[in-house]
Amino acid sequence: MMDKKSPGSNSPHEVPRPLIYKGRGAISNHSGRFEQFQHADADDGWDNLEQELAPITTEVLIDNTRSIINWNNSPDVPFDRSINPYRGCEHGCIYCFARPSHTYLGLSAGLDFESRILIKPDAAKLLRKELSKKNYHCAPIAMGTNTDPYQPLEKQQQITRQVLQVLAECKHPVSIVTKSAMIERDIDILAEMASAGLAQVFISVTTLSNKLSRSLEPRAAAPQRRLETIRRLHEAGIPTGLMTAPIIPVLTDPELEQILIAAHEAGATSAGYVLLRLPLEVAPLFEEWLVHHYPLKASHVMSIVRQSRDGKNNQANFHERMRGSGLFADMIRQRFSLTSKKLGFNKRHLEMNTALFQVPGRPEQLGLF
Template identity: 55%
Template sequence: MTTDPGKRPGLAPAFPRAERQPQHPHPQHLEAGTPLRQMPMHGRRGRGALSNQSGRFEKLAYAPVDDGWDNLEDLPPLRSCVTAESPRKILTRNTSPDIPFDRSINPYRGCEHGCVYCFARPTHAYMGLSPGLDFESRLFAKPNAAQLLEKELRAKNYSCQPIAIGTNTDPYQPIEREFRIMRQVLEVLEAYNHPVSIVTKSALVTRDIDILSAMAKRGLAKVAVSVTTLDAKLARAMEPRASTPSKRMAALEMLSAAGIPTAVMIAPVIPALNDHELEKIMTGAALAGVKAANYILLRLPLEISDLFKEWLEENAPDKAKHVLSVLRQMRGGKDYDAEWGKRMRGEGPFAWMLKRRFEIAARKHGLTRPRFELDCSQFKPPPQQGEQLSFF
């Protein structure tokens, strides 16, 4: 990970908008008559995506070509580069009718977990970077997130509603161990008695049990842990730098034991690949003390469709056609349907069967607790220096 002398360790200096540069000669630069071979997809050790295709806004698209000079079998590990980002605001608003929150915080842009299916990958194209390997290796941190949040919460026209964290990229991804931005954000929320809901697939969330349990006692915090599979081998291939399934289950148990309202999020459900684990995951969550569950069907918007297909052909070639066939039957014949009310669960017979299986398992294991409602009535900015404390 890069460092910049005189600045916070681990944060590289901001770099300009990336101009995509080919790692191999562009076809038009090769001598006429030179036979071209498409480079096989080997990926990088510890990374989810197999390629670094250009984003949809780039004028040029580069394809890696095997010119016979490189050893493609032993590619070096891809190092992560973290850049400081200084946004003007930290709260993001949304009006989507099928999302149960209207504001969120993302302490980081990009995610080192490297989940190949991550629906947030296309956002990296706005930075002139690839939704592929760039998304999981060229990361952006927002070190002033807590200060920005405090400023926005003190605004006279601010109206309190629960803030969702972890909706786009994971706030507890590996680089959080060093930067601790998420913990700083939680400290602000606790001081302001502001409710928060968190989604993560990292056991690092247990580091902040002290803050979360104190907030939970006042009805101000809840946590959902995403569990995609209990198969360690599949998890390592599909979400290489996320916590192992066993550690996530242990995190659920620790959070629940600390009195924090917890839920298991089975996401994404990938038909013919991990959907058979639905009941098993819910059984494990119930044994961990969890009282609520939810699931989301695999979503493949924009560049993710090609990235996931590459991964599927490399890691599950015997299942690839069947997985995509069933998925398309749940998506109206397409790889993805973004229509509200359908994008999270799909439609058709397979979607109905998945929904019924989930409902039956939820009733069996007592995972039917209604959505835990956070308390917004306690919100109050603490007095600033020089202000008189209130007696009321």
């Protein structure tokens, strides 16, 4: 146990123990910033550092939230409301900007975030209740803005599908971002909604390299599988776009044009991007991962990250946090814009249909009179 004031300090002779768990992204589990003491595993001289660690089993916890719609007024995102069926994400993406949210629960942004997942089993029930409020005004709801609604637990829990069933019943528009092929399971719902202008999907593709993806986002679908998902959604008539997020200097930015071209060939009609963000605990977790997996590139990557973030690991300012600033950020912006224009991306903005919205239960209530 180390004092809170120096969570990352080590003596010259102290070697931190790397936690290399198969199928997990983070390689540490430091306590969150709100905890009084900082806990971290370290080699005590008895363990064999070469010994493979036993797999971490995912722990499912219940989130007894009383509301399901999250509201925001950020100028950086094109929506004012969202739904997150899960807190934490099994995909284990080391770059995930949502990791610090686990510290509000007294958990770690590291391994806890991807192995101790909170589910919201009453999400559909809560959604129906909130859509029934007299002052509710219909506008597109976003899913996948914080943690992935189609992470592995969804296969058994089906919370996302239940939410979509309520939205379809109420004819309420929804926009989804995911990096999972599991969304194909819900094509039956999404295709019908899309035919009425009520659904659109964005598939996140970070890299086309299977090797990089396996360590960067260990439990997410393989890159080619995501492209196949774009194809299947497009063939089902569902407006499908690409999110190249995040773009990581040195590691993934050389692939930017190839990713855009591959997604276009698969049927994507729009595209967006986000430059790597490293808020709070994400910065040391990412740098730790980087030093372990890409030691020869680590300093180069972090140098460009800081050049693009006013000399810091992260920018929290509106209008800058998604795109960054400086020469590298400007170059990414120009490359993305030029290639997107050549491919015909984003020629028109898809307007979601809000005129069809029906308050849950209202037709049945009217039928009593």
